[in-house]
Amino acid sequence: MKEVSEKEMDPQPEYLKKGYKGSEKLKDKVAIITGGDSGIGKAISILFAAEGASVLFTYHSSDKDAKKTLAEVKKYGNPCAMIQGDLSDSKHSKEIVDKAISEFGKIDIVINNAAVQFPQDSLTDITDEQIQKTFATNIFAYMYLCREALPHLKEGSSIINTTSVTAYKGNERLIDYSSTKGAIVSFTRSLSANLAHKKIRVNGVAPGPIWTPLIPSTFPKEDVDGFGKDVPLNRPGQPSEVAGCYLFLASDLGSYMTGQVLHPNGGEIINT
Known part of the structure; x- marks a missing residue:
C-alpha cells in the first residue's frame, strides 16, 4: 500500500460543508477520534470542534496531514491535541487514553475509525502477515481502545x-x-x-464509497477514476457527508440509539 497524502488528491476532499455553523451540540464534551489526520476521521474532528467538543485525534505517520487537521480544529477555539502511534499495538491505546485524561480530564466520546486495506485478487494471495495486520488495525485496535477508555466512560457517554x-x-x-x-x-x-445498563451507547457507521486518501493509496488508477460511480447517486461521497452521522450518534440527538448502524452510502439498500 502506497501512502497518499491528502494534498496529492485531485479533487481535494471536502471536510466541512461550506458556511457550516455549529450550535454547541457537543459543548464541553471530550472526544477521542482515531485516524484523524485525513479522510472521515479528519471530517469528524473538524465537525466535532465546530460543535464545541475538545478533540484528541490519533494518526499513524503523516505528520503534515496531522498538523493540518490540528490547525483546522484549533480554529474553533476549543482545546485539542494529537498523538502518533500504531493502533495495532495494544499499548498505544493506553497512551491515547492517558493523554486524553491528562489533557482534558475526562472522556465522553470514543470514535474508532482508523483502518487499512490491501486489495488482492485471490485469497491465495493474502499472506499471514496481511491478515494479521488488517485484523490488528481494523478490529483488535477497536477493542483495545474501548477496553482502555471504558473505566473513564459514564452514563451518557458514546462509542x-x-x-x-x-x-x-x-x-x-x-x-x-x-x-x-x-x-x-x-x-x-x-x-x-x-453497556446498555450503564447508559453508555454504542453504535456504528457503515460508509459506502467515500473520497479519502485510502482510495488512491490502495487501488490502481483505473479503479480510482471510476470510484463511486456504481451507487445510485453516481458519485463518491465526501468525508463531510459522513461526519454528520457521527455527530448525530454522539450528541443528545441520538440519545435513543444504541446497537445501531447508519449507512451513508449513496443510496445502496442494505438489509441489516
Whole structure:
C-alpha cells in the first residue's frame, strides 16, 4: 500500500460543508477520534470542534496531514491535541487514553475509525502477515481502545465504530478487510448490549464509497477514476457527508440509539 497524502488528491476532499455553523451540540464534551489526520476521521474532528467538543485525534505517520487537521480544529477555539502511534499495538491505546485524561480530564466520546486495506485478487494471495495486520488495525485496535477508555466512560457517554458497506455486501478484492468490517458490526452490537445498563451507547457507521486518501493509496488508477460511480447517486461521497452521522450518534440527538448502524452510502439498500 502506497501512502497518499491528502494534498496529492485531485479533487481535494471536502471536510466541512461550506458556511457550516455549529450550535454547541457537543459543548464541553471530550472526544477521542482515531485516524484523524485525513479522510472521515479528519471530517469528524473538524465537525466535532465546530460543535464545541475538545478533540484528541490519533494518526499513524503523516505528520503534515496531522498538523493540518490540528490547525483546522484549533480554529474553533476549543482545546485539542494529537498523538502518533500504531493502533495495532495494544499499548498505544493506553497512551491515547492517558493523554486524553491528562489533557482534558475526562472522556465522553470514543470514535474508532482508523483502518487499512490491501486489495488482492485471490485469497491465495493474502499472506499471514496481511491478515494479521488488517485484523490488528481494523478490529483488535477497536477493542483495545474501548477496553482502555471504558473505566473513564459514564452514563451518557458514546462509542461509535466505523464499519463499512463491505460488511453487508462483501467485496471480491477486499476479503480480509470486509471480514474485519463484519466483525466490527458484531462487536458494536455485542458491546452495546453489554453497556446498555450503564447508559453508555454504542453504535456504528457503515460508509459506502467515500473520497479519502485510502482510495488512491490502495487501488490502481483505473479503479480510482471510476470510484463511486456504481451507487445510485453516481458519485463518491465526501468525508463531510459522513461526519454528520457521527455527530448525530454522539450528541443528545441520538440519545435513543444504541446497537445501531447508519449507512451513508449513496443510496445502496442494505438489509441489516
